[in-house]
Amino acid sequence: MQYEWQFHLIYNYWPVFARGALATLEITLGATVLGLLIGLPVGVMRTARSPWLRLPFSIYVEFFRATPALVQIVWLYYCFPILFGFKLDATATVIVALGIHSGAYIAEIVRAGINAVDRGQFMAARAIGMPYIKMLRRIILPQAIEKMIPPFINEFANLMKLSTLGSMIAVYELLQESNNLIATIYRPLEVYTFLALVFFVITFPWIWLSRRLENRMRQSA
Amino acid sequence: MLSIKQLTKAYGAHTVLDEIDLEIATKDVVAVIGPSGSGKSTLLKCINFLEPYQQGEVRFEGQCVGYREAAGKRREASDRVINRQRARIGMVFQNFNLFGHMSVLDNLIEGPIQVLHEPRASAIERAERLLDKVGLLDKRDQRPSRLSGGQQQRVAIARALAMRPSLMLFDEPTSALDPELVGEVLATMRQLAEEGMTMLIVTHEMEFAREVATRVVFMEDGRIVEENAPERLFVSPENPRTRAFLARVLRHHGHHNHNGAR
Ligand SMILES: Nc1ncnc2c1ncn2[C@@H]1O[C@H](COP(=O)(O)OP(=O)(O)O)[C@@H](O)[C@H]1O
Numbered sequence: 297m298q299y300e301w302q303f304h305l306i307y308n309y310w311p312v313f314a315r316g317a318l319a320t321l322e323i324t325l326g327a328t329v330l331g332l333l334i335g336l337p338v339g340v341m342r343t344a345r346s347p348w349l350r351l352p353f354s355i356y357v358e359f360f361r362a363t364p365a366l367v368q369i370v371w372l373y374y375c376f377p378i379l380f381g382f383k384l385d386a387t388a389t390v391i392v393a394l395g396i397h398s399g400a401y402i403a404e405i406v407r408a409g410i411n412a413v414d415r416g417q418f419m420a421a422r423a424i425g426m427p428y429i430k431m432l433r434r435i436i437l438p439q440a441i442e443k444m445i446p447p448f449i450n451e452f453a454n455l456m457k458l459s460t461l462g463s464m465i466a467v468y469e470l471l472q473e474s475n476n477l478i479a480t481i482y483r484p485l486e487v488y489t490f491l492a493l494v495f496f497v498i499t500f501p502w503i504w505l506s507r508r509l510e511n512r513m514r515q516s517a
Numbered sequence: 518m519l520s521i522k523q524l525t526k527a528y529g530a531h532t533v534l535d536e537i538d539l540e541i542a543t544k545d546v547v548a549v550i551g552p553s554g555s556g557k558s559t560l561l562k563c564i565n566f567l568e569p570y571q572q573g574e575v576r577f578e579g580q581c582v583g584y585r586e587a588a589g590k591r592r593e594a595s596d597r598v599i600n601r602q603r604a605r606i607g608m609v610f611q612n613f614n615l616f617g618h619m620s621v622l623d624n625l626i627e628g629p630i631q632v633l634h635e636p637r638a639s640a641i642e643r644a645e646r647l648l649d650k651v652g653l654l655d656k657r658d659q660r661p662s663r664l665s666g667g668q669q670q671r672v673a674i675a676r677a678l679a680m681r682p683s684l685m686l687f688d689e690p691t692s693a694l695d696p697e698l699v700g701e702v703l704a705t706m707r708q709l710a711e712e713g714m715t716m717l718i719v720t721h722e723m724e725f726a727r728e729v730a731t732r733v734v735f736m737e738d739g740r741i742v743e744e745n746a747p748e749r750l751f752v753s754p755e756n757p758r759t760r761a762f763l764a765r766v767l768r769h770h771g772h773h774n775h776n777g778a779r
Pocket residue numbers: 528533551552553554555556557558559560
């Protein structure tokens with residue numbers, strides 16, 4: 297099969313990709329911040345001693361990990377307004393939905409990080425009479441954060457890719473911009489190929505960084 | 518000061534402590550010996566309520582540890598009360614368990630500042646005195662991981678002392694150490710005993726127990742089999758099981774003599 301690539305056509309449309317990339321970044325950052333705000337306390341609560349205290353947080357985590365992010369976005373966009381009479385704009389919807397979605401994953405990262413801290417650290421803190429929350433804040437979390445950073449960066453890269461789901465409700469992120477561009481210039485092969493490259497360029501450094509940090513930690517441990 | 522009566526603890530169906538009775542008076546130094554799995558660590562953990570227990574009671578300075586009586590029923594005490602009790606009891610672990618993200622000095626002032634709400638300046642002053650006493654003042658700004666095992670354990674002892682406890686618990690404080698580092702830790706403990714600290718020490722160092730302890734307790738299968746003065750228990754044990762245990766360990770360890778000299 298002989299296909300004549302014409303990437304130079306795309307060159308003229310670089311502002312379209314720049315605009316899309318900015319929107320993608322906005323969604324990713326917004327969802328990350330929200331995911332952290334949710335995931336940090338939820339992950340901590342998932343380590344609580346009382347099973348009753350843990351339960352609601354476990355339900356949240358399991359539910360949002362077991363349902364597709366796309367369904368969560370669509371539900372928030374179409375069903376939520378009908379039920380609650382209150383509608384967010386499309387970009388805000390994606391940020392909120394992905395924030396809640398990644399909150400569940402970040403909570404698991406936080407929980408795993410806390411559990412990876414040596415049990416002796418918990419015992420030593422309790423033995424000097426430290427209250428539970430203070431122990432987490434002063435002794436456990438500072439040592440857990442280090443272990444959380446690589447998977448957390450990885451989650452950030454995941455969110456970048458997940459932001460393409462915004463195109464389903466017409467958010468002008470990279471994929472949506474690309475679809476529109478194809479409608480104008482009729483070059484789907486060039487546009488989608490270039491899109492894939494753009495994603496690789498903005499996502500791979502994070503994945504690489506995450507792996508680097510993880511390897512370095514493993515060596516120093 | 519510490520009075521344990523009929524203390525019983527089980528993990529599920531497995532009884533780990535079976536009606537333990539033990540009285541410790543101020544300035545007593547009690548050594549606990551016994552085979553691995555006999556419940557020695559669990560006994561220490563019940564004393565500062567790192568582990569809950571099902572029956573009997575631990576009384577420390579006149580107060581029941583971990584539980585309160587409410588309408589004839591036993592309830593777990595509030596976290597505040599339990600934490601206040603723990604703060605009065607120092608604990609030293611086999612694996613040191615120093616806070617890895619803090620300097621040596623910060624390890625020592627963490628409890629006094631965060632738990633006892635002491636002013637920072639006085640906490641630092643006492644911490645430095647204690648570090649000097651265990652011979653490690655020059656390490657005050659180091660991370661614990663930079664120290665040898667023996668040094669880490671001496672810092673851990675100083676960290677426990679920084680809380681000004683009236684009772685110190687030691688759970689095999691020298692078992693994780695290379696043989697040549699055991700002596701320095703035992704010397705620190707010996708000094709503490711001579712200064713009149715009340716101590717409960719789980720140990721395999723028979724020579725040390727014999728020289729430093731005022732009483733020795735032999736545990737097996739969650740029970741106290743024999744309790745006696747060291748010269749009695751080590752020289753002419755009353756219980757045949759004590760005799761069998763001593764014959765076993767002295768054959769293995771008898772030739773090493775860590776007498777705690779520096
Ligand atoms: N967290 C736990 N859960 C279940 N069993 C335990 C736990 N901790 C200790 N045990 C059991 O309790 C018994 C006594 O353990 P321990 O107090 O550590 O003995 P020692 O310190 O004398 O070696 C052992 O049989 C051990 O397997």
